[in-house]
Amino acid sequence: MKKYSVKKHLLPLFVLFAFIFSGISYGDSLKKKGSNEISVPPPPFSEDIFPCTECHAEHDPNPERRVLEEMHDDIILKHDEKNRWCLDCHDLNNRDKLHLASGKLIDFKESYKLCGQCHGPKLREWKNGVHGKRTGRWNGAKKYLLCAHCHNPHSPEFKKMKPDPPPEDPMTGRKK
Amino acid sequence: MKDERKIKENKETRRSFLKKTALATTFATMSACGSDTSWDEFFQKYFRTLSREEKNQIIKRLENKYSEKYGKKFSVSAKGPIDNTLFGYALDVSRCIGCRKCVYACVNENNQSRDPQIHWIRVLEMEKEKGIDFAHSNDQYNPELVPEEGHFYLPVACQQCDNPPCVKVCPVKATWKEKDGITVVDYNWCIGCRFCMAACPYGARHFNWGEPDIPEEKVNPKTHYYGNRPRNKGVVEKCTFCIQRVREGLYPSCVEICPVGARKFGNLLDPDSEIRYILKHKRVMILKEELNTQPKFYYFY
Numbered sequence: 001m002k003k004y005s006v007k008k009h010l011l012p013l014f015v016l017f018a019f020i021f022s023g024i025s026y027g028d029s030l031k032k033k034g035s036n037e038i039s040v041p042p043p044p045f046s047e048d049i050f051p052c053t054e055c056h057a058e059h060d061p062n063p064e065r066r067v068l069e070e071m072h073d074d075i076i077l078k079h080d081e082k083n084r085w086c087l088d089c090h091d092l093n094n095r096d097k098l099h100l101a102s103g104k105l106i107d108f109k110e111s112y113k114l115c116g117q118c119h120g121p122k123l124r125e126w127k128n129g130v131h132g133k134r135t136g137r138w139n140g141a142k143k144y145l146l147c148a149h150c151h152n153p154h155s156p157e158f159k160k161m162k163p164d165p166p167p168e169d170p171m172t173g174r175k176k
Numbered sequence: 177m178k179d180e181r182k183i184k185e186n187k188e189t190r191r192s193f194l195k196k197t198a199l200a201t202t203f204a205t206m207s208a209c210g211s212d213t214s215w216d217e218f219f220q221k222y223f224r225t226l227s228r229e230e231k232n233q234i235i236k237r238l239e240n241k242y243s244e245k246y247g248k249k250f251s252v253s254a255k256g257p258i259d260n261t262l263f264g265y266a267l268d269v270s271r272c273i274g275c276r277k278c279v280y281a282c283v284n285e286n287n288q289s290r291d292p293q294i295h296w297i298r299v300l301e302m303e304k305e306k307g308i309d310f311a312h313s314n315d316q317y318n319p320e321l322v323p324e325e326g327h328f329y330l331p332v333a334c335q336q337c338d339n340p341p342c343v344k345v346c347p348v349k350a351t352w353k354e355k356d357g358i359t360v361v362d363y364n365w366c367i368g369c370r371f372c373m374a375a376c377p378y379g380a381r382h383f384n385w386g387e388p389d390i391p392e393e394k395v396n397p398k399t400h401y402y403g404n405r406p407r408n409k410g411v412v413e414k415c416t417f418c419i420q421r422v423r424e425g426l427y428p429s430c431v432e433i434c435p436v437g438a439r440k441f442g443n444l445l446d447p448d449s450e451i452r453y454i455l456k457h458k459r460v461m462i463l464k465e466e467l468n469t470q471p472k473f474y475y476f477y
Contacts (some may be wrong), residue, residue: 129450130268130458133437137425138449139258150436158436160321164276167315168293 040146043108050108052095061092078155089114089153115147214241223362223401224352234364235401242397242406246390250397252405255423257356263417263472264357264444264451265428266460267331270477271438274299274322274329281433282333285418286404287396289388296382296415297333297430304328308463333430334359334380334415335463335471342372342381351412357444357472358417360402368410377464381414417441444472 055071065085068075077085091097097105098114106113116123125131129142132150136142150158216237223231235252242250279297288294300313304326313330323329340359343352350365351372373381387409399405400420407413418428422441431439442449451474454460458476 128453128457130440130454131437133434134440134450135427135432138422138427138442139425139446145437158273160323161273161275161435162320163274163318163322164280166276166318167279167295167298 040109040112040144041149043111043146044149045108050096052090056095063087063092075154078157079153109146111153112147115153217364220364222349222365238401238405242399245406246392246395246397248392248395248397250399250405252399252401253420253423254401257354257358258423258425260443260445262357262444263336263422264442264455264474265336265417265472266440266451266454266458266474266476268436268438268440268477269328269330269475271436272299272329272331273436274301274317274324274327275435277433277435278331278430278439281429282415284394285396285421285429286416287388287390287399287406288382288413289384289386289390289407290394291389292384292386294382294384294388294413296380296413297331298379299329299331301327301329330475332378332380332463333473335378335469335473336415336417338470338472339468341375341377341467341469345371345375347371354402356423358402358419358422359414360416360419361412361414362402363405363407363411363413366411368412370412372412377467377469381412383412384409 065087068086072086089098091099091105094105096108098108098111099105100114101117112123112126122131126144126147132147133145134142147153147156214237216234220234221230223234226234231254235254238252239250242252276299279295279299282288282296283290283294286296288296298315300310300315301317301324302309302313306312308330317324317327336357336359338353338357340353343359346352347369348365348367350367351359351361353359368383370381370383373383384407388407390406395406396404398420400416400423403416403419418426418430421428427441428439431441440450440454442451444451444455446452454476455474460474460476462471462474
């Protein structure tokens with residue numbers, strides 16, 4: 001009888017633990033505990049371009065707005081280019097970082113925070129899994145992509161592409 | 177009296193003659209059905225009502241058959257629904273660019289016949305000025321680049337209706353709605369009458385007019401009994417939300433491939449799922465709402 005009552009006490013505890021642990025494994029595994037970072041694949045750098053300091057360490061920083069001619073002349077800015085240029089996002093003094101409008105330095109893998117300064121609703125939808133591509137498991141670990149994986153930050157409009165072939169005509173088996 | 181009975185015992189009666197004829201006809205029909213129809217397959221019972229053991233036997237038989245046919249090790253799952261799950265799908269119409277990547281990812285995943293060609297997903301090109309207008313839509317568009325100016329794209333596959341008209345018309349109950357909301361077909365029970373195709377207002381069901389042809393190197397050997405296992409000529413097939421993937425917790429193939437992330441999938445019973453967020457916060461519509469089919473495939477923008 002006594003044994004039975006002990007078990008009775010333990011049962012709710014056990015259920016509680018089971019609940020907590022299942023919650024951890026089931027819950028959105030993207031958000032790391034205790035931080036507001038979201039795990040994403042590495043940023044899509046051009047080959048051999050990062051770390052930027054590898055070249056920039058040798059140059060004196062020049063904060064003056066200008067057209068780049070010697071290097072990075074392949075970058076065509078089509079992203080509010082009338083009002084912005086390189087150093088509105090890239091940091092003058094620490095080339096391996098980006099900075100927010102507040103001046104706070106952030107890593108390239110947190111670039112979504114930078115994008116979200118202007119594109120607030122999009123950032124919110126991305127965090128909720130509505131905007132952007134999610135792969136993996138519908139009931140578990142998902143993979144996110146950074147904004148920059150789909151949108152080139154220098155000209156973010158999604159690029160047009162060649163469509164795969166249309167279906168054959170079901171009546172003749174031939175293309176119309 | 178006694179004499180009459182004796183005669184019956186000895187002589188061939190009308191009844192026994194008919195019995196033998198019927199048996200002979202059955203054999204003749206079976207041999208005419210093609211060499212790959214085995215006795216067991218021909219006399220397979222209604223899969224849903226079978227015991228686990230009987231199901232396993234059937235699955236083993238199918239795995240062997242497919243492995244032999246395609247020269248690859250096949251697995252055929254009969255995994256049931258996950259508890260407390262009702263699948264829903266949402267597609268962002270404003271984001272789809274009509275690239276048809278989903279169409280071919282689906283073909284590769286779900287072993288549709290390449291020739292004659294079957295596509296479970298049809299992408300309709302529509303004019304922005306007309307809105308959703310099936311009569312003026314075009315599935316044959318093929319420009320150099322998509323999206324085209326002034327157009328939007330509406331991919332249509334099975335809407336996984338909560339009130340599916342296709343299920344109601346099936347005379348042999350070869351198609352039904354599973355507990356997790358997926359309408360499936362038992363290809364071994366389908367008699368190919370195509371009533372369901374006539375009943376479906378979305379053109380989502382497709383008939384194998386010819387013997388399905390899937391190149392050996394392209395066939396996907398990871399299959400489900402109700403999903404992407406190879407079909408026979410003369411049966412109807414349709415999208416199953418990639419039942420072989422989603423019942424394992426994975427996203428459907430079309431979700432994985434979509435380059436713009438327009439396709440969203442999840443559990444409608446989970447209030448924290450993406451799909452529930454979309455239903456709560458976005459402008460959502462369903463196709464042909466007036467027919468009361470109650471699709472679980474939502475379009476949003």
